[in-house]
Amino acid sequence: MYPDHTIQEIDQIIAKSQQAFYQYKNTSLKERANFMRAIALEIEALGEELIKTAVEETHLNENRLYAERKRTIFQLNSYAEAAERGDWLEARIDVGNVAATPPKPDLRKMLVPLGPVVVFGASNFPFAYSTAGGDTACAFAAGCPVIVKAHPAHAQTSTLVTKAILAAAKKCQLPDGVFAHIYAADIEKSAYLVKHEAVKAVGFTGSYTGGRALFDLATQRKQPIPVFAEMGSINPVFLLPDKLKKDYSWIAQQLSGSITQDMGQFCTNPGLMIGISSEALELVVKELTENIKEVVPGKMLHKGIARNYVNNMQNAISQRRVEVIYQSDYKMGEEDGVITLAKVGAQHFLANPELHEEVFGPYSLLVVCKNREEMLEVAQKLNGQLTVSLMGTAEDLTTHETLLSVLREKCGRFIMNNVPTGVAVALAMQHGGPFPATTDSRFTAVGADGIKRFARPVSFQNWDNEFLPDELKNENPLNIWRTVNNGLTKKIINDK
Amino acid sequence: MYPDHTIQEIDQIIAKSQQAFYQYKNTSLKERANFMRAIALEIEALGEELIKTAVEETHLNENRLYAERKRTIFQLNSYAEAAERGDWLEARIDVGNVAATPPKPDLRKMLVPLGPVVVFGASNFPFAYSTAGGDTACAFAAGCPVIVKAHPAHAQTSTLVTKAILAAAKKCQLPDGVFAHIYAADIEKSAYLVKHEAVKAVGFTGSYTGGRALFDLATQRKQPIPVFAEMGSINPVFLLPDKLKKDYSWIAQQLSGSITQDMGQFCTNPGLMIGISSEALELVVKELTENIKEVVPGKMLHKGIARNYVNNMQNAISQRRVEVIYQSDYKMGEEDGVITLAKVGAQHFLANPELHEEVFGPYSLLVVCKNREEMLEVAQKLNGQLTVSLMGTAEDLTTHETLLSVLREKCGRFIMNNVPTGVAVALAMQHGGPFPATTDSRFTAVGADGIKRFARPVSFQNWDNEFLPDELKNENPLNIWRTVNNGLTKKIINDK
Numbered sequence A, B: 001m002y003p004d005h006t007i008q009e010i011d012q013i014i015a016k017s018q019q020a021f022y023q024y025k026n027t028s029l030k031e032r033a034n035f036m037r038a039i040a041l042e043i044e045a046l047g048e049e050l051i052k053t054a055v056e057e058t059h060l061n062e063n064r065l066y067a068e069r070k071r072t073i074f075q076l077n078s079y080a081e082a083a084e085r086g087d088w089l090e091a092r093i094d095v096g097n098v099a100a101t102p103p104k105p106d107l108r109k110m111l112v113p114l115g116p117v118v119v120f121g122a123s124n125f126p127f128a129y130s131t132a133g134g135d136t137a138c139a140f141a142a143g144c145p146v147i148v149k150a151h152p153a154h155a156q157t158s159t160l161v162t163k164a165i166l167a168a169a170k171k172c173q174l175p176d177g178v179f180a181h182i183y184a185a186d187i188e189k190s191a192y193l194v195k196h197e198a199v200k201a202v203g204f205t206g207s208y209t210g211g212r213a214l215f216d217l218a219t220q221r222k223q224p225i226p227v228f229a230e231m232g233s234i235n236p237v238f239l240l241p242d243k244l245k246k247d248y249s250w251i252a253q254q255l256s257g258s259i260t261q262d263m264g265q266f267c268t269n270p271g272l273m274i275g276i277s278s279e280a281l282e283l284v285v286k287e288l289t290e291n292i293k294e295v296v297p298g299k300m301l302h303k304g305i306a307r308n309y310v311n312n313m314q315n316a317i318s319q320r321r322v323e324v325i326y327q328s329d330y331k332m333g334e335e336d337g338v339i340t341l342a343k344v345g346a347q348h349f350l351a352n353p354e355l356h357e358e359v360f361g362p363y364s365l366l367v368v369c370k371n372r373e374e375m376l377e378v379a380q381k382l383n384g385q386l387t388v389s390l391m392g393t394a395e396d397l398t399t400h401e402t403l404l405s406v407l408r409e410k411c412g413r414f415i416m417n418n419v420p421t422g423v424a425v426a427l428a429m430q431h432g433g434p435f436p437a438t439t440d441s442r443f444t445a446v447g448a449d450g451i452k453r454f455a456r457p458v459s460f461q462n463w464d465n466e467f468l469p470d471e472l473k474n475e476n477p478l479n480i481w482r483t484v485n486n487g488l489t490k491k492i493i494n495d496k
Helices: A008-023 A029-045 A046-059 A061-084 A134-143 A152-171 A187-195 A206-217 A239-262 A279-293 A303-317 A346-351 A372-381 A394-399 A403-406 A450-453 B007-024 B030-047 B047-058 B062-085 B133-143 B152-171 B187-195 B208-219 B241-264 B279-293 B303-317 B347-349 B372-379 B394-399 B401-408 B446-455
Strands: A092-094 A107-113 A117-120 A147-148 A179-182 A203-207 A225-228 A237-238 A272-276 A324-329 A340-345 A363-369 A385-391 A411-416 A455-461 A482-484 A487-489 B092-094 B108-112 B117-120 B146-150 B178-183 B203-206 B227-230 B236-239 B270-275 B322-328 B341-343 B365-368 B384-393 B410-416 B453-463 B482-484 B488-489
Touching: A008 A147, A008 A179, A008 A187, A029 A061, A029 A134, A029 A152, A046 A061, A046 A152, A061 A134, A061 A450, A107 A134, A117 A134, A117 A187, A134 A147, A134 A203, A134 A450, A147 A187, A152 A179, A152 A272, A187 A206, A203 A206, A203 A450, A206 A225, A206 B208, A225 B322, A237 A239, A237 A372, A239 A272, A239 A279, A239 A363, A239 A385, A239 A394, A239 B007, A272 A279, A272 A372, A279 A324, A279 A340, A303 A340, A303 A363, A340 A346, A340 B203, A346 A363, A346 A372, A363 A372, A372 A403, A385 A403, A394 A403, A403 A411, A411 B227, A450 A455, B007 B146, B007 B178, B007 B187, B030 B047, B030 B062, B030 B133, B047 B062, B047 B152, B062 B133, B062 B446, B092 B236, B117 B133, B133 B146, B133 B203, B133 B446, B146 B187, B152 B178, B187 B208, B203 B208, B203 B446, B208 B227, B236 B241, B236 B372, B241 B270, B241 B279, B241 B365, B241 B384, B241 B394, B270 B279, B270 B372, B279 B341, B303 B341, B303 B365, B341 B347, B347 B365, B347 B372, B372 B401, B394 B401, B401 B410, B446 B453
Parallel strands: A092 A482, A117 A147, A117 A203, A147 A179, A203 A225, A237 A272, A237 A385, A272 A363, A340 A363, A385 A411, A411 B453, A455 B410, B092 B482, B117 B146, B117 B203, B146 B178, B203 B227, B236 B270, B236 B384, B270 B365, B341 B365, B384 B410
Antiparallel strands: A092 A107, A107 A455, A324 A340, A482 A487, B092 B108, B108 B453, B322 B341, B482 B488
16 A cells, blocks of 8 residues: 655655754753644544544554553653653763862763664554654654654554654654654565664564564664564463462453453463462363353454464464363454463473463463472573563462562563553553563663663763753753752752 | 683583572662672772782783772772662652552562673773672672673782672672682683573673674573673864864873873773864974873783784874874884874875774874864764763854764763863763764763663562562652652652
8 A cells, every 4th residue: 555665765764864863852851842742632633533544454443542542642741741850861960179189070961862763663552552652752752753664554544643743743843854654564674774874773562573683683783773672471470379269250350351352462461371280270260261251252453463373372272281271263264363271281381482482362371380389490481571460469479489589580560469461651660571572671661761762871071061951051940850969959059 | 820610610600690699689788788898898908919919910000000999999889879879779659549440550660680790801900890890899789690701811810809709798698609700711601601591791891892792692692681891982082273272282281191191091092183274283283292202101901902002003004194193112022002193184084994993002193174074074974982072162162063963972971171081980970882882872881870781670560568679668668769650759658
């Protein structure tokens, strides 16, 4: 529907983006925030057309898409607020003293934007983690122009959102190079984008294969650049014995909802459950199965995802000693999600790396352990995860101290008596875990701390006050929090 | 003198380090700070033996080494203080609300240590950026065990410092796996260390070739890990016209001191000066040459460095249209630094990438520009740098706005009317610039912000207060700054 941009066009787009950087990086925090708020308004103004287009392209239902649009707008507005608040700048000032021996230099440090950022959006979040989604909002807040590579599965939706962003840029009198939208179904063109000298960072949400490929390209450049790839996860849920006994029905209810919501097409879908063999565990399985039987399977995002899901799921359940507990009916070639629940013994899970891979869709595997030691072994063997959840009582936590210590090393978000789905947009959110969950566990893809992905510190030494950025001037004109001589304060600095 | 450890021994050392991690990561901030202070005391207690050993191994003079030991002790103590202050933890709390629709989860985030860190120290800082230097201090503060690969050029000094660290660990009742010292002259063993699954981050100070090789190994791992390599820089100094006219004598004095200090063996040595052809520029060159003639060349750090320096310097001055302004006498094979000042026209500099490479030692190249436009072209063509310095008056800054904007993108520290040598240990310091100055410009190798290199955020969702880390408990028992519901505060949280 949209022909690919040519390499020549891509070169021009990037050159324009780089030019825009020299203007956009000097905008004030307030100007950036206003731009982001203007984008939110323009997206809202797209009205039903946007929702209808997305329903057609993604098979997600209207309610979900209304909610996702709301989330997207909330993200833009709340990151705008965070950008303006300025905590993310990590302003530090060590006031100089020429009279000291040796003279103490005046040092003032803050984060500055990296440069043009390329964003590859997610198939499963056509608004919130796509064209004007979290990565784009964070990059704009940091002061970086953005180049979005249109997701082929919702290119029309993406094109509509692009119009909204460009309209906002115009209203805010920003250069139109501040945002660009590239059609590039050819993967060589994605590679070209990531390898381009003027591109300074990459945001990506998608598969391990895609994320790893971009990461490799970016790190093997002459000048390597950071890639923030969120590559999904199997989000283990540990069912501890005391909680299991006391609350199996509630656990079953929580898990069935989380596994099947939107056909399991979340990076936080609970793809793994771990419990110790017991009567209570059997009761959970029974109720979980009953609950899941009630769920009517819906269409998956697109044919490619449905096909991949069936392949991966079939591969998983054909592994040695994996037993299917429940599976919804299906015929090959259908786009409906095939809800599947399976189980396997811990030793077989430990021995088989295939079972540690994500199966993106409505699938979850129960690992049955003989005892607490085996459960600990499973924990130790886990790959890096976006989330690890525990269902446990105070008694459970006290008796599983080592397990807790091991699991903290495996995840970015450590959840107690909650399911992993539902990623709140909040400053204290961490959406990023040890590899292979993400390529850089030191940063988050959700929440305003994500702004820091696209910035780096510069220290200004011995500058006259008038030539310093406002953020670092003695009089603190932006009234931001700064660490002055090692103490956090909003106070002004008395010039000597 | 010290035989290499075998691969089997290295495996055992790393296993011990990993074990120690599970204990050390749970130490309180206070315990870590006390450990670091104990190391500082033990290093001081090594007394003159340490200084004498280092003088023999490095050819640095006693005064310099006393000063460097003082710096090392200051680093340990000031990072200990920063560790305890806890700002680096970036504690964020978004208090939950079960009554909200949908219920708002309770989210509490803080940085946690990455795991065992491997450190490759610098040849030119046997104390401050070596065994118990900045990287080690930061890793300990973050809660990570450290494995130092002994620098072959000062292995004996390194062995002495190791004794001090292990004595401190013992006094603080920490597992001795918290620190390990590996002899590995064989570079394959360095590669083995960086590729080892249990190693979670690498600190490195040294050459571009070494740093890039480690970076490539680390990013090509199955589970990539961060490498913080500080690989040096040519630290351009821009001499702006008005300042040049008004202050040429002062500029000449500053530069001659900075170029020749400790035979130019600093990563912040000003290897490049850029000025516009004028009478004032000639006066600077004349005085600079006169000043430098007064300097008596001393021995370089070791034979290898002296040999590399002569090779690189000879290669640089043999480039097309490079003219030697001044060179101290030398005979091949001597270990004395050959102080060398050269110049080249801007167009030749722009056309020749060889002239953009670092020549580690007492060498500096003056790039003579015809006009302001040519100076801007030189700025645009520069590689990433640790520092960029400007010698300029208020008038200069006003008339060179574009130059300033371009140069900010090139460096981590942007210096006004100061020379680049002298890296203050301060929170507002940034010692890390765009590639190839460092492999990760988002972090600093000097100053307490360097602690954050060895940590990543974990968000705790819906945990009961009693099971949360102290840093995130309602009552804020450590009295640290935390961002609660988007506002910085030390206040306690009222439990509902």
